[in-house]
Amino acid sequence: MRRRALATATVLTASMVIAGCGSDSSPQPTATTTDASPTAASSSTPTSPAQSSSDDTSPESTPTAASSPPESSASAHPGLPATVPEDTSPRSGPGTEDEKVAEVTDVRVGRHDGFDRVVVDFEPGQGIPEWDVRWLEGDQQVQEPGSGKPVEMAGNRFLEITLGGVEDREPHVLEPDLTAVVEVRRFGSFEDVAQLDLGVSTTHGTAREVGFRVDTITENPPRLVIDVAHAGADLEDQTN
Numbered sequence: 001m002r003r004r005a006l007a008t009a010t011v012l013t014a015s016m017v018i019a020g021c022g023s024d025s026s027p028q029p030t031a032t033t034t035d036a037s038p039t040a041a042s043s044s045t046p047t048s049p050a051q052s053s054s055d056d057t058s059p060e061s062t063p064t065a066a067s068s069p070p071e072s073s074a075s076a077h078p079g080l081p082a083t084v085p086e087d088t089s090p091r092s093g094p095g096t097e098d099e100k101v102a103e104v105t106d107v108r109v110g111r112h113d114g115f116d117r118v119v120v121d122f123e124p125g126q127g128i129p130e131w132d133v134r135w136l137e138g139d140q141q142v143q144e145p146g147s148g149k150p151v152e153m154a155g156n157r158f159l160e161i162t163l164g165g166v167e168d169r170e171p172h173v174l175e176p177d178l179t180a181v182v183e184v185r186r187f188g189s190f191e192d193v194a195q196l197d198l199g200v201s202t203t204h205g206t207a208r209e210v211g212f213r214v215d216t217i218t219e220n221p222p223r224l225v226i227d228v229a230h231a232g233a234d235l236e237d238q239t240n
Contacts, residue, residue: 082114084114084115084213084228085213086211086229088135088211090135091133091212091214092130092131092133093130093131093214093216095130096127096128096222098127100127101126101192102122102123102126102129102163102167102222103122103123103126103168103169104120104122104166104167104170104186104189104194105123106119106120107119107120107121107174109176111178114230115180115213115228116179116181116230117225118181118198118225118227119223119224119225119226120163120196120223120225121221122166122221122222122223122224123221124220124221127218127222128216128222128223128224129163129165129166130165131163131164131214131216131224132161132162132164133159133212133226134159134160135158135160136157142158142185142199144187145190145193145195153183153185153197153199154199154201155183155201155202156200156207157210158199159197159226159228160195160196160197160198161195161196161198161224161226162193163194163195163196163224164193166189166192166193168187168189168194168196169188170186171186171187173185173186179201179231180201180231181198181228182201184197184199185198198226198228208231210229210230210231212226212227212229213226215227
């Protein structure tokens with residue numbers, strides 16, 4: 001069911017462009033910054049203990065400057081790699097074998113040594129949905145699902161997360177004070193497909209992609225963990 005959801009997402013988006021013309025359903029920004037250390041062992045790579053908290057994320061709130069989360073060292077969490085690889089290629093996964101539609105309950109962010117972390121939490125007792133994470137090409141802008149309307153976001157490169165077999169009822173915007181990830185936009189879901197986009201500052205006067213890593217955690221609550229390298233850490237050895 002989930003593979004069909006992602007496979008048909010493009011067709012659904014195209015058909016909704018006509019219906020969505022002239023409407024503006026972009027969520028209004030809000031500022032939320034929370035610690036995003038995962039708490040259970042990853043299905044592929046063990047991950048770190050976490051502290052979970054949420055601020056008000058109502059779409060009607062006016063954005064304010066988010067406070068910087070405390071920097072934490074990845075080496076303090078056994079089994080979690082201390083660095084993010086330079087690999088910038090798309091990543092995808094089939095999710096867990098669960099017929100239930102997963103529900104997004106929270107999105108958290110945090111700064112670590114050399115990378116920023118974004119954690120997508122799902123309802124306890126449910127599986128992890130089918131997922132795909134990739135950089136938008138070149139200067140391609142984020143587009144609102146359905147209408148195809150370009151969406152202005154902070155950052156100079158954009159990492160897009162697509163989830164199939166999932167329900168996200170709380171579209172909103174996070175504007176964290178981090179090194180790489182400067183905006184997280186949740187568009188909500190339609191027909192069990194959800195889209196989230198990360199606005200990333202690659203700095204150094206370049207729009208070059210930076211490396212990222214994706215982990216899944218199946219213990220409750222199940223979650224998807226995306227680590228995005230700080231530009232200095234990723235480009236340091238590539239200046240020649």
